[in-house]
Amino acid sequence: MTFTTRFAPSPTGYLHKGHAFSALMAYEAARAVDGRFILRIEDIDTTRVRPEFDAAILEDLAWLGLRWEEPVRRQSQHMSDYQAALDELREAGLLYRCFRTRREVLDEIGRAPHGPGEGPQGQVFRGAPLPADEEERRLEAGEAFAWRLSLDAAARWLGEGGWTGLVFQEEGRGPIQARPERLGDVVLARKDVGVAYHLAVVVDDALQGVDHVIRGEDLLEAAHIQRLLQALLGLPSPAYRHHRLLTAADGQRLAKRDKAETLRDLRARGVTADQLRAELGFPRA
Ligand code: GLU
Numbered sequence: 130m131t132f133t134t135r136f137a138p139s140p141t142g143y144l145h146k147g148h149a150f151s152a153l154m155a156y157e158a159a160r161a162v163d164g165r166f167i168l169r170i171e172d173i174d175t176t177r178v179r180p181e182f183d184a185a186i187l188e189d190l191a192w193l194g195l196r197w198e199e200p201v202r203r204q205s206q207h208m209s210d211y212q213a214a215l216d217e218l219r220e221a222g223l224l225y226r227c228f229r230t231r232r233e234v235l236d237e238i239g240r241a242p243h244g245p246g247e248g249p250q251g252q253v254f255r256g257a258p259l260p261a262d263e264e265e266r267r268l269e270a271g272e273a274f275a276w277r278l279s280l281d282a283a284a285r286w287l288g289e290g291g292w293t294g295l296v297f298q299e300e301g302r303g304p305i306q307a308r309p310e311r312l313g314d315v316v317l318a319r320k321d322v323g324v325a326y327h328l329a330v331v332v333d334d335a336l337q338g339v340d341h342v343i344r345g346e347d348l349l350e351a352a353h354i355q356r357l358l359q360a361l362l363g364l365p366s367p368a369y370r371h372h373r374l375l376t377a378a379d380g381q382r383l384a385k386r387d388k389a390e391t392l393r394d395l396r397a398r399g400v401t402a403d404q405l406r407a408e409l410g411f412p413r414a
Contacts, residue, residue, distance in 0.1 A: 132164030134341040136190075136197075137330070139171045140182035143391035144189045146409065147345070147375045147383035153411045154372050155343040156195050167337055168197035172205045173324055189392040193402050194414025202337065204329050211324040214332045214362055215276065215317060223282045223361060224317065225258035226274040228267050253313025255280060275325075276318035278354075280309060283361060297356040299349075300370040307356040315354050331355050335364040346371040347382070375409075 136152040138144065144152075159166040168190065172178045183203075190197070204211075218224050229237070238252040256277060258264065267274070284291030296304035317328045330351075334342060342352075349371040359366045375383050383389040395405060403413045 130338075130340060132159060132162045132341060133167065133338050134159050134164065134343050135167035135169050135334070135337065135339050136195075137169040137171050137333075137344070138186055139174065139177075140179060140186055141174065141177040142182060143185055143393055145383055145389040145391050146395075146405070147389065149189075149193055149392055149405060150375050150409050151343075151345055151372065152190055152193065152195060153406065153409060154370075155341075157411055158341065158343055158370075164341075165338075166195070166197055167339065168195075168201050169333060169337070170201055170203045171326070171329065172203055173208075173211075173326070173329055174322055175205070176321060178205075185393065189396075192392070192396060193405070202333065204333065207333075208324060210332055210336065211329050214328055215324065218278070218317065218361060219276065221286060221361070223279055223286060224276045225256065225279050225282075225314075226264060226268075227256060227277045227314075227316070228259070228272050228274045229256075253311065255314050257281070273320040275316045275320045277314040278317050278358075280314055283309070283357060286361065292357055292360070295356060295360055297352050297366055298368040299352075300368055305352075307353050309354045309357040311350060312354045327351065327354055327358060331358045331362065331364060334367055335359070335362075340365070340367045341370065342367045343370045343372065345374050347374060 134155045136155045138148060138152075156166050158164070168187075170183055170186065172183065187201075215224070227234075234254050237256075238254055241252055254277075257279070259267070287295075292307055292309060295307040297307055299305050315327055316325050319325050333339075349369075352369050352371070356366055358364075377383055377389065392405075406413060
């Protein structure tokens with residue numbers, strides 16, 4: 130199998146150095162072994178995506194010297210693929226409707242006793258389907274709902290031991306035990322958008338034959354739930370490499386800074402792609 134990796138930005142802003150680093154990590158890894166490099170535009174969050182950011186991503190990456198396979202997959206054009214995966218999970222009894230607002234979820238988490246459900250971001254949400262009559266009443270009233278993955282149902286579905294023994298391969302670290310309980314009952318279909326990130330990523334990586342996921346270590350936690358989804362959907366699990374994040378001089382993550390300098394800004398002040406590549410530790414284009 131040809132080594133296949135991808136860079137999967139969301140067009141919700143202009144790319145900065147941190148994105149360039151991540152894109153180059155994947156691109157150069159593929160190039161080193163004559164593998165495939167895919168660019169995927171993760172534009173399902175219609176509340177935040179803007180077409181000018183999409184166009185800018187292509188322009189900035191081309192400036193950086195990257196070449197990718199055409200056509201570029203845009204998630205917004207493949208909603209039926211994610212719907213099919215959602216249907217599969219729903220038919221297996223693995224999802225439940227959640228009518229709670231964000232506020233209600235936070236309140237509920239706040240009330241829960243601290244314990245084994247605690248994840249990297251603090252307490253996580255674990256829920257259950259509503260009683261059938263209440264659910265029906267709310268549906269009739271036209272209340273919006275999200276679909277959440279039930280970890281309890283997933284554990285039962287997997288059988289004896291649940292996800293114990295389910296691992297993902299992290300390059301340089303070997304197998305890591307998947308701990309989806311660190312993220313809780315994640316939303317797989319949002320009230321507003323219809324499909325959520327974890328599901329779309331897992332479906333696309335499988336559909337596109339991605340066998341190496343190279344991305345920032347801020348997404349390491351996501352691998353725990355994504356590995357579970359791969360198991361539930363019968364999809365292959367790629368090898369992962371979660372690379373370090375670039376930090377600014379003040380030690381803050383670039384993405385978190387209000388105004389990390391964008392690649393367009395760098396270009397405008399005369400920085401060349403090769404200069405940036407060298408600064409980030411990569412060979413000339
Ligand atoms: N679209 C995600 C982001 O921009 C990345 C998803 C991934 O690499 O799995 O943060």
